[in-house]
Amino acid sequence: MESKIRAKAAVLGNNIDTDVILPGKYLILVDPYDLAQHALAGLDEHFVDKAKGGIIIVGGKNFGCGSSREQAPLALKYSGVKCVIAESFARIFYRNSINIGLPVIECKGIHDAVKEGDELAVDLEAGKVQNLTTKNTFEATKLPPSIMEILTDGGLIENLRKRMNKK
Amino acid sequence: MNITEKILAKASGKKVVHPGEIIDANLDMVMIHDLTGPLAVEAFKKIGTPKVWDSKKVVVILDHQVPAESVKAAELHKTMREFAKTQNLKIYDVGRGGICHQVMPEQGHVKPGDVIIGADSHTCTYGAFGAFATGVGSTEAAAAMATGKIWFKVPSTIKIEVKGKFKKYITPKDLILNIIGTLSVDGAIYKAAEFAGPTIKAMTTAGRMTLCNMAVEFGAKNGIIAPDETTTEFLAGRIDKMPDTKALQSDKDAQYERTVEFDVAKLEPQIACPSSVDNVKPVSEIGDVPIEQAFIGSCTNGRLEDLRIAAQVMKGKKVKDGVRALVIPASQEVWKQANDEGLLQLFTEAGAIVCGSACGPCLGGHIGLLAAGESCVATSNRNFIGRMGSTQAKVYLASPATVAASAIAGKIVSAAEVKA
């Protein structure tokens, strides 16, 4: 996975919960591409079309609150979401995203500084978010090396396989 | 140190830990269920380790889509059965267990001082027994099954000090809704929530489970209550040996990020209105809200004492025409006890339907879904958009007493109103 990401922004609100990211009735789907068909189905029917080809989600506070369903970040990742930036995250969603290789980054003040469709550039390693449309730069919380490593490996399973083989 | 820090220090082989520190903890138990389990099994296979780290410490529970409501679900259940068999794991199949968070402590898989993860966000329920328990995703559960370890950031703790005696028909559910309304859905994000004070001390195990169950609804990593005689009494005969509970009390000089105080003496029945768990008001303030469905059950409020209070409210009355009332005991054990006490008969005669122990409509995956425009008052723990079916339906969360009363009245009312 690249540490630098560039795409247009889709702006969502505070407390976006996992029930709207992936409603419970789709939890029996197993294939991530099938899950992706229903990404954010509880909030925006047209999200899937918007995300195609790559998008960066900008959320408010407590992004991903609610259930532990990993299907929620999976659906986002496979629908085309390249990264989620938010004021803060619910902890299980945060860990799940890292574990499946979807970059998530906390950035205070970002929510009010980005409009739908703005072009964003994220540097995960440096902990920087740039709004290329408004030409503003924001400091984000840098990801610690252990988490960067999981993301670079493409997720926890690949990371664990590597570590276990070393032993 | 406080109880959460003490448990995490011991689990990571340290004398002391401090909030913010990242530790590697040894796990005492891992739980997976039929909706998060299949992804975990798939991930586990990809890791390439042939066996789970300790087959006595992984439990499989089928509870979400049971009995299978579709061929797809049946296939997922089959995957879980096969995995349990080849890995020699304890599995609670259809008719043998019930809702995971009820089954785990009931069947002796939870001990004070344990570190437990479950591939379900309400795993925090087991904090009611003085365990450190928290929810994770499927991939992390898979990694934990392979290694027996997990990393945590030691959380800072918010202490929730509760005093006062509940009035009649006011329950721990009203208290926790009040707490969430006060602290808001992200009030304890990344933190531990420790419940203490005389009201907690006097509270039953069932009530404590209701509090810890909803800790995740205000963002907490874990909810926790120091173990005491009530804990020992509940676990007697369920676990082999009760750990020393003295070592699990928070020290007098323990550090807390802050302490929040609540007094339940004047607490009124509370309700969380759509579509956020912190949109909490006293029932008396919401005006006329007619309902089409009332649901008593879930890992929040499907226990015997919940069914008893609901039965007390419904006794000698009928469910209002036009209302579907669903009663779902949280486990087979609860089902049998409720049956022995005649509660299930009472509900049935009142016009409610009693279903088999499972999650039911709680997550909108199986029975009891809502159509567009319908409203439901439920004892469960989430009222997000689309949680119980249509995204155009509305879910209100309340105590078993309030839900039972509302089923009778056909609109949301408190128990006192129906019993007056």
Ligand code: SF4
């Ligand atoms: S009863 Fe509801 S909240 Fe509890 S485990 Fe089942 S689906 Fe989750």
